[in-house]
Amino acid sequence: MNLIVLTPEKEIYQGQITSVKVPGISGQFEILNNHAPIVAALGQGDVRIIDAKGEKKIFSIKKGFIEVLKNDVSLLVQGVKE
Numbered sequence: 381m382n383l384i385v386l387t388p389e390k391e392i393y394q395g396q397i398t399s400v401k402v403p404g405i406s407g408q409f410e411i412l413n414n415h416a417p418i419v420a421a422l423g424q425g426d427v428r429i430i431d432a433k434g435e436k437k438i439f440s441i442k443k444g445f446i447e448v449l450k451n452d453v454s455l456l457v458q459g460v461k462e
Contacts, residue, residue, distance in 0.1 A: 381413050381451040383429065387460055392439070396432040400453060402446055403427070411448055418448045427455065 383400055385393040401410045403425025411418075422444040429437040442459025 381411075381415075381453060383453045383455070385427070385455040385457060387457055392460060392462070393429065393437065397429055397453070398432060398434070399430045400455075401426075401428040402455070403441070411446070411453055413451060415448050415451075417450075418446070420446050422446055422455075422457065424459075427457070 381397055383393065383395060383397045384391065399410055399412050401408055403423050405421050405423045408425065409420075422441065424440075424442050426438055426440050431437065440459075440461040441457040444455060444457030447454045447456075
């Protein structure tokens with residue numbers, strides 16, 4: 381599955397992943413391969429990525445949105461702290 385993470389200033393991540401956990405408004409949720417299409421608002425919290433090699437990347441966000449469509453995941457976020 382492909383993930384791209386964008387802020388208003390720049391692209392902070394792009395690549396193949398196996399999973400991503402995000403802080404939804406009602407709680408954290410995880411996106412895995414072949415997830416159903418979804419658009420959701422994100423709240424403050426940690427984004428946890430596991431890439432195709434099994435390496436982990438974690439960063440904090442203040443808010444944003446996630447879109448999942450045909451194994452393409454887009455995160456549009458603000459207030460990133462790596």
